[in-house]
Amino acid sequence: xxxxxxxxxxxxxxxxxxxxxxxxxxxxxxxxxxxxxxxxxxxxxxxxxxxxxxxxxxxxxxxxxxxxxxxxxxxxxxxxxxxxxxxxxxxxxxxxxxxxxxxxxxxxxxxx
Amino acid sequence: xxxxxxxxxxxxxxxxxxxxxxxxxxxxxxxxxxxxxxxxxxxxxxxxxxxxxxxxxxxxxxxxxxxxxxxxxxxxxxxxxxxxxxxxxxxxxxxxxxxxxxxxxxxxxxxxxx
Numbered sequence: 001x002x003x004x005x006x007x008x009x010x011x012x013x014x015x016x017x018x019x020x021x022x023x024x025x026x027x028x029x030x031x032x033x034x035x036x037x038x039x040x041x042x043x044x045x046x047x048x049x050x051x052x053x054x055x056x057x058x059x060x061x062x063x064x065x066x067x068x069x070x071x072x073x074x075x076x077x078x079x080x081x082x083x084x085x086x087x088x089x090x091x092x093x094x095x096x097x098x099x100x101x102x103x104x105x106x107x108x109x110x111x112x
Numbered sequence: 113x114x115x116x117x118x119x120x121x122x123x124x125x126x127x128x129x130x131x132x133x134x135x136x137x138x139x140x141x142x143x144x145x146x147x148x149x150x151x152x153x154x155x156x157x158x159x160x161x162x163x164x165x166x167x168x169x170x171x172x173x174x175x176x177x178x179x180x181x182x183x184x185x186x187x188x189x190x191x192x193x194x195x196x197x198x199x200x201x202x203x204x205x206x207x208x209x210x211x212x213x214x215x216x217x218x219x220x221x222x223x224x225x226x
Contacts, residue, residue: 031212035216040219041218041219042218042219043156045213048211055208055209056208056213090156094211094212096211097207097212099146100161101148101156101212101214103155103156105155106153106154106155
């Protein structure tokens with residue numbers, strides 16, 4: 001039973017399109033995150049939600065909009081996709097005060 | 113700016129050798145320092161972690177050494193095995209409003225040659 005699951009695993013799309021990535025965790029965690037991993041493997045925090053409330057919103061273009069319908073889900077919607085958005089997007093969760101981050105397997109987005 | 117600096121970017125070690133990866137941070141508010149291991153096509157997974165009140169933590173072949181005054185910490189992999197070949201990330205964490213904040217190093221690609 002997958003703890004943090006993301007769909008889709010692969011996404012290939014054209015510039016200018018809009019796409020969404022879904023994330024669900026069955027760990028009962030309160031906090032969920034989106035990270036972007038670029039081609040150099042750098043992991044950069046994008047957003048963090050705690051109990052459906054946006055906590056961290058790093059310098060990310062407003063074409064990226066997270067949505068948390070409930071504690072177990074955090075989706076990422078991207079408008080007007082650009083070539084530079086090509087990356088692997090990881091969803092993660094944790095349960096404060098515990099510090100372990102649990103990652104999903106990632107969603108590889110390729111913008112052509 | 114990069115909150116956690118990691119080196120080297122890549123590392124090649126012979127089987128049985130010792131792999132050493134180094135990290136440094138500036139923000140003294142960080143109070144938890146994990147290392148994550150990532151295999152190709154997978155998400156990072158927690159390997160080992162340390163809090164700044166101890167100078168060393170060992171789990172099997174993996175050891176974290178922590179130097180609070182220098183704001184540096186390192187991962188040592190003893191008797192490195194081909195199965196250890198992966199990308200390793202150090203991170204620094206602090207409690208924040210509404211949850212924990214994590215900042216990752218730039219990653220080290222480790223290759224262990226049989």
